[in-house]
């Protein structure tokens with residue numbers, strides 16, 4: 450009887466505690482989901498590199514063991530060596546083999562993948578200074594207002610330190626015009642990707658019809674399992690201490706353009722979020 454009473458007391462106490470335990474678990478799970486690299490430890494997510502340096506592309510993928518040369522996996526590339534994070538590269542290899550099984554003659558190659566800060570700075574500053582025209586406009590001369598000039602470049606190019614190409618998760622294929630993917634071979638490839646890429650973990654971040662951010666890019670694809678975490682991490686790092694995050698980030702027009710960065714980082718298709 451004594452034992453029964455004690456059992457009842459224990460049960461009563463447990464009944465009182467369980468809701469708190471349950472709530473505690475929920476809070477813990479929620480926090481765990483928000484923590485750096487929900488699925489991975491912070492060190493694994495950033496491959497041992499300092500978080501700010503990784504998020505802003507200030508490292509060399511060629512000398513990082515977490516990155517793979519795509520050609521070594523049998524993937525066709527252009528413009529020199531192309532690197533992606535191993536998980537993304539292997540998933541891309543699987544997707545490519547299936548594409549070729551179904552469409553042996555279709556053209557597919559990776560023309561640009563991981564780009565570090567220095568390369569993105571080169572791309573940005575050539576547009577800023579009018580060396581590279583944007584839709585036929587040499588912005589360095591034609592667009593005098595710095596904010597307008599930044600917005601024109603931001604239709605298709607990220608400012609250095611804010612590109613998804615820094616993360617080893619994103620790549621561009623074949624041709625950099627949407628028109629290519631709207632007829633013939635390009636349309637066949639795009640329609641296959643739109644239907645199948647998600648099964649391999651890929652999404653198209655810059656789709657048509659989004660309300661803000663970069664214009665539509667049918668050639669740009671992203672490895673969601675890693676890029677989703679890195680997007681959140683980038684926005685958190687910028688939001689929590691903008692001055693610290695931007696310290697060491699130098700490029701032409703940074704004082705005018707940097708404030709626009711979060712809008713462009715977060716404005717991706719719902720499949721990539």
Ligand SMILES: [Zn+2]
Pocket residue numbers: 614619620621668669
């Ligand atoms: Zn791209």
